[in-house]
Amino acid sequence: MKNHVFRPLLVVIGLVAIVLIARLFIVPKDFGVWERGYMYGWHRKGNEDEWKAVKVKFQGREYCKDCHSQQYSQISGTPHFRIQCENCHGPAIDHPSDPPKLNIDRRRDLCIRCHSYLPYPTTVRGKIKGINPDEHNPGIECVMCHNPHKASKPI
Amino acid sequence: MVHGEVWTIKELFVYPNEFIYWSIQIVMYPFMTGLVAGAFVLSSLYHVFGVKQLKDMARFALVFSFALLFVAPMPIVLHLQFPFRGFNIFMTPHFTSAIAAFGIVFSAYGAIVASELWFIYRKHFVEIALPLKEKQDKTLFEWFKYLVFCALTLGVYDISEESLKRDEKAIKILAGVGIPVAMFLHGYAGFIFGSVKANALWMTPLMPVIFIMSAIVSGIALCMLTYIVTMEIRKILVSRKKKPSHMPQTTEEIKGVEMHVIKMTARYLLFFLIAAISLELLDLIFRGYTAVKSWDVLRSVIYGRDFVDIFILQYGLGNLVPFILFLMPGLTIRRAVVGTILVLFGVFMMRWNVVIGGQAFSLTFAGYMHYHLPIIPHDWETFKEGLGGALSIFIMPFVLFWIFNKIFPVFSFEKSH
Amino acid sequence: MKRRDFFKLSLKGVITAGLAKGLFELVKPEHILASTSNIRRVFLIDAQECCGCGLCIKACKLENEIPYESSVSRTWIERYVLTKDGKVHADATNAGKDGFTSTKIDLGMGKYKDIKKEDIKKAFFVPKLCNQCENPSCVQVCPVGATYQAADGVVLVDRKWCIGCGYCIMACPYGVRFFHPKYRTAEKCNFCYHRISKGLKTACVQACVFGSRKLGNLKDPNDPVTKTIMTERVWVLKEEYGTKPQVYYTNLSMEVR
Numbered sequence: 144m145k146n147h148v149f150r151p152l153l154v155v156i157g158l159v160a161i162v163l164i165a166r167l168f169i170v171p172k173d174f175g176v177w178e179r180g181y182m183y184g185w186h187r188k189g190n191e192d193e194w195k196a197v198k199v200k201f202q203g204r205e206y207c208k209d210c211h212s213q214q215y216s217q218i219s220g221t222p223h224f225r226i227q228c229e230n231c232h233g234p235a236i237d238h239p240s241d242p243p244k245l246n247i248d249r250r251r252d253l254c255i256r257c258h259s260y261l262p263y264p265t266t267v268r269g270k271i272k273g274i275n276p277d278e279h280n281p282g283i284e285c286v287m288c289h290n291p292h293k294a295s296k297p298i
Numbered sequence: 299m300v301h302g303e304v305w306t307i308k309e310l311f312v313y314p315n316e317f318i319y320w321s322i323q324i325v326m327y328p329f330m331t332g333l334v335a336g337a338f339v340l341s342s343l344y345h346v347f348g349v350k351q352l353k354d355m356a357r358f359a360l361v362f363s364f365a366l367l368f369v370a371p372m373p374i375v376l377h378l379q380f381p382f383r384g385f386n387i388f389m390t391p392h393f394t395s396a397i398a399a400f401g402i403v404f405s406a407y408g409a410i411v412a413s414e415l416w417f418i419y420r421k422h423f424v425e426i427a428l429p430l431k432e433k434q435d436k437t438l439f440e441w442f443k444y445l446v447f448c449a450l451t452l453g454v455y456d457i458s459e460e461s462l463k464r465d466e467k468a469i470k471i472l473a474g475v476g477i478p479v480a481m482f483l484h485g486y487a488g489f490i491f492g493s494v495k496a497n498a499l500w501m502t503p504l505m506p507v508i509f510i511m512s513a514i515v516s517g518i519a520l521c522m523l524t525y526i527v528t529m530e531i532r533k534i535l536v537s538r539k540k541k542p543s544h545m546p547q548t549t550e551e552i553k554g555v556e557m558h559v560i561k562m563t564a565r566y567l568l569f570f571l572i573a574a575i576s577l578e579l580l581d582l583i584f585r586g587y588t589a590v591k592s593w594d595v596l597r598s599v600i601y602g603r604d605f606v607d608i609f610i611l612q613y614g615l616g617n618l619v620p621f622i623l624f625l626m627p628g629l630t631i632r633r634a635v636v637g638t639i640l641v642l643f644g645v646f647m648m649r650w651n652v653v654i655g656g657q658a659f660s661l662t663f664a665g666y667m668h669y670h671l672p673i674i675p676h677d678w679e680t681f682k683e684g685l686g687g688a689l690s691i692f693i694m695p696f697v698l699f700w701i702f703n704k705i706f707p708v709f710s711f712e713k714s715h
Numbered sequence: 716m717k718r719r720d721f722f723k724l725s726l727k728g729v730i731t732a733g734l735a736k737g738l739f740e741l742v743k744p745e746h747i748l749a750s751t752s753n754i755r756r757v758f759l760i761d762a763q764e765c766c767g768c769g770l771c772i773k774a775c776k777l778e779n780e781i782p783y784e785s786s787v788s789r790t791w792i793e794r795y796v797l798t799k800d801g802k803v804h805a806d807a808t809n810a811g812k813d814g815f816t817s818t819k820i821d822l823g824m825g826k827y828k829d830i831k832k833e834d835i836k837k838a839f840f841v842p843k844l845c846n847q848c849e850n851p852s853c854v855q856v857c858p859v860g861a862t863y864q865a866a867d868g869v870v871l872v873d874r875k876w877c878i879g880c881g882y883c884i885m886a887c888p889y890g891v892r893f894f895h896p897k898y899r900t901a902e903k904c905n906f907c908y909h910r911i912s913k914g915l916k917t918a919c920v921q922a923c924v925f926g927s928r929k930l931g932n933l934k935d936p937n938d939p940v941t942k943t944i945m946t947e948r949v950w951v952l953k954e955e956y957g958t959k960p961q962v963y964y965t966n967l968s969m970e971v972r
Binding site for chain 1: 773835908922
């Protein structure tokens, strides 16, 4: 009984101990100070692998080449060869196993991303052949007249 | 919908990912923390510096501070996207973040206030627990009461003259330690904002000091206001001749005591108000004089878009008017009430102008964001980060105070001293 | 009295053990001494080559599962149009995900300003993404260690540990962070960490039509991106914040914010 003054202190120490013991159970084992030190590297190591495990959706044109060699050779050599197949045809993830999955974007909106003329001479945009989408056959899909695989004059 | 999109309207050139992410609850957070710190400092003025005139106010302020203490973290919890993960701050604290210190500083402060309360009310706990212990065939309620108060004594039943003296000493030490901790608690709330280098309005080393000063102002004002309100209720009770045993005074006596306490407290309020305004003006003048890259957009916000909020509502209505009200001779209770409410409003507007004002302009310095407080909620998010959430936070300390008053009787206790 | 002593002793034991273990968990020296990586991911953007088509934004949003219709994005394109009266007009409508197809500048709040060809002094597009800073202020302020820098310099967010306080969003001078509309945790560009760790290009680099965007490894002296950064004139954004950003730009202009 002699030192009742320290009773609240004991309660506080008890609470701190509870938090520290709870840490042992709740904090993941791989949580700690990693390569970049406490300031920038205080984290759960397993999360890096979680990010690495995210599914890759876009595969790149070389992935399309083997099956669609005709289209590949058709577009190669034209100005549109610099555009990835998947930019218009959609990400190729799961495509060979589930062919109809591809979502081809034939909309006018897709073409005018580049071909709506903007008078910006100091960028590459000013050098792309362009039209004014409000005046050039509004409402009609571009692919009605133009073949994007043979970027040139109307068919 | 992206968080923040509901209440943000963008103007001119703003980055696509920018929204007012910190909304009303982050305004409430420093406001409530400030009240906690302010109320505690007020109570310590009596315990540490022996300002005798504040004796009545001191115990009251401490219990109120304790009630506010539980509310202070609520705005942050309501603001979190994952409130239940908030405990991670204790699990894996990252101390390079100002918010991580919250867990430690806040708990330390809570422990100090709780201990101080325990020493003050220990005798009271024992006096309730002991008779209940001896009483035969207790009712269910009495059993409950007995268990609660037994736990509150922490197993100490010694209330001899000597042990009570030791309590006094402990209270004094705790109150002394508590002042820097309370200052730190709120100073670091200012640090949370002041250390954000990406925000041109927030980043100033003066921010923690400004926050401390305005915290004390608001804490004192709230204590005065609540004190007046409780005194008025007592007056009504006395005049209705209900006269509970622990209220022996007449209406006139109460009035005399009340006026005396209010006058004393008002003096401290004015002192801290002057300090707070000076610092804020210093900050403003400095920004205008140095006029670094961000000044163009800051000026357009401070003197243009937020002019009414800053100069009319905060400095004018919230600082200047109450300043005059308190300085005019012949202070009355009614005038004090108006003054304290205006001071509280002024401090709230200061928090608003810092938190919302700091997000009123874009990181591009070439665009603006307008905040529209959700008033009628249409989902949980617009409730908790809207008017409803803010009001709930504001009402909560009063409810808690009412509950705590049952355990720590603020008024009946006066008789025994 | 004996029972009390026993209780006290056992309490002391538990506290000491807990404290020791707790402190040990907090600071593990071997982790600080861990080997440094031989990779430092950087980005190089040639603003001259950006045509403002926004295909990179489209690819990013699909690759990283950011709801396409939401206004936020891990990467975005800004348009700057400088007129002969000395004014700078800039916008980044919908992060540029549908490209820039009109000469009208978005002023916000439903207003637009059309700028005629003869008034334009210069105009250009600037792609933006996370700078993966060497001293990331967003990581410094995370209270729980939910965002961090990996050994290769990429800053990641732990969606299972993020509490959603928004402090990192506030601390980023570049405005790259936001709350994910679906997961509600802090979200940011991580250079398509799942792709680059498999040796692939990021989605935006792959989708870029004119090669404006390039990914590199600053620790590899033979990397063409590293060669450009080392031998040519490059610039970074907002270096005054001291975060040491690692997205380098060529052909940038002083008007860029």
